[in-house]
Each structure stands twice: as C-alpha cells, then as structure tokens.
Amino acid sequence: MIKARNLSKSYGPVTALHQASFEIGPSEIVGFLGPNGAGKSTTMKILTGFIAPTAGQAWIANQPVDDPSESFRRHIGYLPETAPLYPEMSVYEFLLFVCRIRQIASTARKSALERASERCGLNDVLNKSIGALSKGYRQRVGLAQAIIHEPSVLILDEPTSGLDPNQVEDIRHLVRQYGQKNTVLFSSHILAEVDAVATRILVIDQGRIVADDAPHALTAQFGHSRYILSVTGVSPDVFLNWVCQQNGVRHCQSIKTGPNDVRVLLSLQDTSIAATLTRSVIDQNWDLQELSREKADLETVFRSLTGGPK
C-alpha cells in the first residue's frame, strides 16, 4: 500500500532523509520510531505529497505521489503533528466540511460523520466550537478528519503526543481497530507505544532507516543478553572481581547486595556463556542462588540503534 524507494530530502545543506526505502502492505500497523529530528515527519510529509522529495520516489496504493492528478490523496488520511483545524467552526461543521471536500455523496455524509464521530468519541462535543476543545478532543477531531472517508492508508504523525494516559489508550485502541483492515503508519518517539500497537517497526535515525522488523524480532536481534546472577558464600568484592574477569562477560555491575547473597547484573556475549559461568561458580565452591535472564526491551534496542547511551 505504501512504497518508498530511495527517498532523500535536503533542506539546503541539511540532509533530513537519506535514501530511505521500505514497503508496507495492507493490514499492517507500522510504528515509525526515532528520536526527534530523525526524519519521521519529513518522510510522512513526502508520503502524503505535502512536500516533494529531493530524490527518490514514493507510491501510495500503487499511484506515484508526484502524480499531477493527485488521485492518490483520496486513499490517504493524514493527521499532521500539529493539527490546528479551524477553531471558529464547530466539530460538526468541520467534519461536514471535510465530507464535502472528500466528495462523500450527500446521502452518505450523515452515516460517515456519525461513524467517525462514534469511533473517535466525539458525540458529546459535536456542537462545540473546535477552539473551545481540550487538546485531547482536538486531536480526536483531527483523527476523525483523517478517517471519515475510510482511507486505505492512514498516516498519523505523533498522534498521542501531549495527551494524558487515558486519551493515549483511546487513540491506541482506535489505531489497532483501524489497522485490522487498513494500513496504518504512525510515528512516535515513545517505545512502549510502538510496542503496544505496531505489528512492525521502522527505526529511523539521522535520516536513515536503521531497522525494519517485528517488535519481538528486533528485541531478539539487538537486545543484549542480560542476566542476574546471585551467589552466597563469598565476599562481594572478591566475587565481582572474579566474575568480571570471566570470558564472555561484557559488562558487570553489582546490584543490591543483601546480608547473605551477592548479586550482579551481567551482560553476556551470548547465551552459551551462562552455562559455562554456572559451572565455574560451582567449581569455586560458592552456592548458586539464582541465574535469571532479563528480557531485553525495546528501550535497549532503540538506544543501541540510534546511538544513544547504552
């Protein structure tokens, strides 16, 4: 449904996007993840035809986005990062206006409007003016505007930024529901969000796509293997010293040492090291209390991919 090939965009000397290529199929919910300024918004603006790429090509529903007839726009619903809308219009007036712009037949307008308003939870505020709404409601109006014509491709730029946890959950629910039948691409710099909603993740950093996979595959691929090891019968200093010098231990750190046991957090090269380490502990005549594997989370993946602190 969405196809990008070697998309690049420069603003003067600044390269915002460098040779980005990806393809997104129907019924995929793709989280577009990256630190601020990584090129997420630029990519979305190119996909929606709001700005033209410096080089490369993009297609929406098999239609090139630089097509002068601009017919691909019918297939897109787009919510930009800041959605000011028209503050002097009421929610109902605005959505009706969108129906007319989207050329929804006058007989179908009422049902389209009701459906969008129902889905976005706007029934209570239909007659209020948009300017009087809270940020959460305004975001929902923006969302209603984007889905009112049932587009096959929905593009949302940071749809949950600045909302409270309940509002965030509402929007996530809507995205999940909409993505069952359609393609959704949404951006975020919040990992938990992408993990909760997306079926696939695109990670972008400094204008380059650095990873493209399912959330669990990414954690398996990029997450370090972290273990917690706890023993008794040895002084903390001696044990820490010893364990740090073992083969395959990348990093070790003492965490909460109790009166009886010594605990360390280890980062191992691979899983086979754990078994070797267990045997060595027993050979030293120490009592092994615990060896557990910590599941690497997306936070770690994100940092290791985008060059943040490990």
Added chain:
Amino acid sequence: MVISAFLVMTGLYTFVLTPFFVVGKASLVSFFEFTPFLFTLFIPAITMKSIAEERSSGMIEILQTWPISDMSWVLGKFLGAYFLVSFAIVLTFIFPMCIAPFGAIDWGAIIGGYIGLFLLGAAYTALGLFASAWTSNQIIAFTLGFSLCFAFFIVGRSAVFLEGDLRFVAEFLSFEKRLSAISRGVLDTRDLVFFMTIVGVSLGLSTERLHLRRWR
C-alpha cells in the same frame, strides 16, 4: 466589523467631510473618488489572513493533502474574500437611495461608478491574496497587499514625469485612469479584459507560489 468600519468611513467622507450639503448637488462623485483609496486598506485587511493564516497555523498541511488542487482552493479563497468585498459595495447602494429624493441623479454615472468599483474590488482582492500567499506573516501580507493595490492605483499619476514607453506603461497599468473612464460611462472591453487579467495573473502566481513551497 471590517465592513461596518468601511461603511462608516465612506458615509462620513461622502456626506460630512466633503461639502456635500454645501454644494447642494445630488452627486456621488466624492464617494467614487474616495472609495478606491479606502479599498487599498480595506481589501488587504480582508485578504491578509486568507492564505498567510493557513500557513502560519499549519492548517496548510491538511489542506494541501486533501484531494483538492491548489488552484481550486486559491480560487475558493478569492471568491470568499470577493463575496465580502461585494457585500460591502452592495451595502453602499443605500447612498444613492438616500440622495435620490433631493435632486436629479445621473444614474448612468452611478451605475458606471459601481461597475468600476466591482472590477476594482476584484483586482484588489486578487492582489491582496497574492500578497497573502507570499508570506506566513499577516502583517507583511497586509503591508505588501496595500503597497501593491496603492501602486497600481496611482501609477498613472507618475505618467506626467515620464516619457515614451515608460509613460505608456504607467498609463496602461493605471487603475485610476481606467476607472475614471468606466465611471464616465465608457465601458470598454479592453478595460474589462485588463482587470480580469490582473485577477487571473495574481491568482495564477498565488497558486504557483503554493506549488513551489513543496520543493523547498
């Protein structure tokens, strides 16, 4: 608000500030002389937000991704603003109605004057819109719009200082010269075409400006 201010201003000028009652003639000459100048302020004040506000608020990002061409929404903005301008002009119909009972009115001159005002209003609206498409700052849009309208209106007055081709160009572009011909009742197709061309070129350039934005 803007329209009421406009009506008060024109009414004041026509009936109070000029010796209308002193002269004792049922004529609207001063109204038709003054309004083109007032329009250079009044119309850019209406059009300044048309496009500039969409750009500064960010609404343009939704607008330009909706399935409507740049040309059609620029035209929509023009028609919207021109509707307001026309509405203001129509409201001044009350002036000739007011003076009609007091003397013989030259209805030809008044109808001519109004046709001129509608044409001038369209040209100013298009110029103001062009100024608004050029910037995302409404104050700049207003200043630029006012300068354009004013320049086009009075460029003819510089003709006396010019010679040859320049003089011809100045007289050709002058809104004032064409307007005075129309208000005398001489409705030349060339004048009509001229004002239409100003509208067309301004709207075309506005569209082009919005189109170019995508490549920046």
